[in-house]
Amino acid sequence: MSLPRLGFIGIGLMGDPMTRRLAAAGYPLVVWNRSPDKARHAADATGAQLATSIAELVQSVDVIMLCLANTDVVQEVVMGDDGIARHARPGQRLIDLSSSDPAVTRELAALLRHDNGVSWVDAPVSGGVAGAESGSLAIMCGGSAEDVEAARPILEPMAARITHMGEVGAGQVTKICNQMLVGCAAAAIAEMVAMAEASGVDATRLCDALTGGFADSTPFRMLTPRMADRDFDAPKWHLRTLLKDLDMAVAQAQRSTSAVPMSGLAAQVMRQQVARGNGERDPAILIEGYGKA
Numbered sequence: 001m002s003l004p005r006l007g008f009i010g011i012g013l014m015g016d017p018m019t020r021r022l023a024a025a026g027y028p029l030v031v032w033n034r035s036p037d038k039a040r041h042a043a044d045a046t047g048a049q050l051a052t053s054i055a056e057l058v059q060s061v062d063v064i065m066l067c068l069a070n071t072d073v074v075q076e077v078v079m080g081d082d083g084i085a086r087h088a089r090p091g092q093r094l095i096d097l098s099s100s101d102p103a104v105t106r107e108l109a110a111l112l113r114h115d116n117g118v119s120w121v122d123a124p125v126s127g128g129v130a131g132a133e134s135g136s137l138a139i140m141c142g143g144s145a146e147d148v149e150a151a152r153p154i155l156e157p158m159a160a161r162i163t164h165m166g167e168v169g170a171g172q173v174t175k176i177c178n179q180m181l182v183g184c185a186a187a188a189i190a191e192m193v194a195m196a197e198a199s200g201v202d203a204t205r206l207c208d209a210l211t212g213g214f215a216d217s218t219p220f221r222m223l224t225p226r227m228a229d230r231d232f233d234a235p236k237w238h239l240r241t242l243l244k245d246l247d248m249a250v251a252q253a254q255r256s257t258s259a260v261p262m263s264g265l266a267a268q269v270m271r272q273q274v275a276r277g278n279g280e281r282d283p284a285i286l287i288e289g290y291g292k293a
Contacts, residue, residue, distance in 0.1 A: 090117030194290030
C-alpha cells in the first residue's frame, strides 16, 4: 500500500526536523514556507518537492500539514486570497501541528469541512526541537475518532505519545493546559534563581541539588542553568511563543468562565520582557527582570 503524499507548510524551528522525520519514514513530501530559503533548505535535506505556492502544494498532495507560528498565520494560510480553502478538494485531510486558538480552530475546521469536504485534526505538540529531532514528541489530538486514527500513522514518526483528547479543538485546549504549566514554571524558576543569587547561593549548583526531587521538571532542568549563566543565545524556543500561549489560556478561560490568575500573572511578567525587545530570546531571559546580586 502506497503512503499518502504529504504537503508540509511551515518550515521553522519545529517544522524542519518534522519534515526530516517524515521523509525518513518514507513519506513523499511537498514543502512550502513563507520564507522560501527555509523551504528550499528542507527540500534539499529531505528530497522533498519544493512548491512555489500554497495552491501548487494543495493541488498535489493527499494530506496538508501545518506547523505555523500563531493563530493569525494559520487563518491567513487557510483562508487567505491564495489559501488552502481556495484549492482544497473533497477527501483531503488537514493536520494542524501549530498551537492555535481553539475557537478559531473549530471555525476553520467547520468551514473547510462544509465548503471543501476536508477533514481537520488539530495536533499540537510538546517536546520542543529536541523532541521533534528525536521523534519523541507528545501529540494531543482533536477530531473525530476516524480522522485521528487516519492521522496516527503520519504522526507516529514524530511522536512518543499520541492522545486523542476529543472533538476538533480539544487538542488545542490540551496544549494550552500544557503551556499553562510550562509558563508558570518558567516565571517561578526565574524568581527562584534570582532569590538564590541574592541570598549568596551559587545558582549554577541548583540543578545538582534539586534534580530528582519534587521540584524537578523539564523546564527546571532546561531553564535553571541558562538563567544562572545568563545564557540566552541559540534559543531552542522563544519567549514570544510562550507568551502567545499564555494569552490564549486567558482567552480560553474567559470563554469557559474559568479562573487562571497564575497564568495571567506569568503572561504579564513575560510581556514586560517582550516589550523590551526580548521576544525572540530564550525564556531564560526572564531572569533579566531581577537584579543580579
